[in-house]
Amino acid sequence: MHEQPPTSGQSELTPMQADRLDYARRDLENFRATDLTQLDAAGLILIVERMRGRLGDMLDLVDELREDPRTR
Numbered sequence: 001m002h003e004q005p006p007t008s009g010q011s012e013l014t015p016m017q018a019d020r021l022d023y024a025r026r027d028l029e030n031f032r033a034t035d036l037t038q039l040d041a042a043g044l045i046l047i048v049e050r051m052r053g054r055l056g057d058m059l060d061l062v063d064e065l066r067e068d069p070r071t072r
Contacts, residue, residue: 024054
């Protein structure tokens with residue numbers, strides 16, 4: 001389900017897009033604060049997989065923002 005962007009002419013984020021960005025920022029802050037030397041291999045794999053998913057979502061978000069608003 002796609003939300004309609006604001007019609008103010010500015011490139012503003014929808015509430016859902018803003019939430020996605022906020023979740024990615026929180027994950028990044030948490031992972032930066034994590035002492036990676038204390039994690040076992042499974043913990044490192046989980047972090048890498050989560051960050052890979054967040055990166056993919058952020059690239060999708062950029063694509064959404066680059067779309068022609070007339071085609072939404």
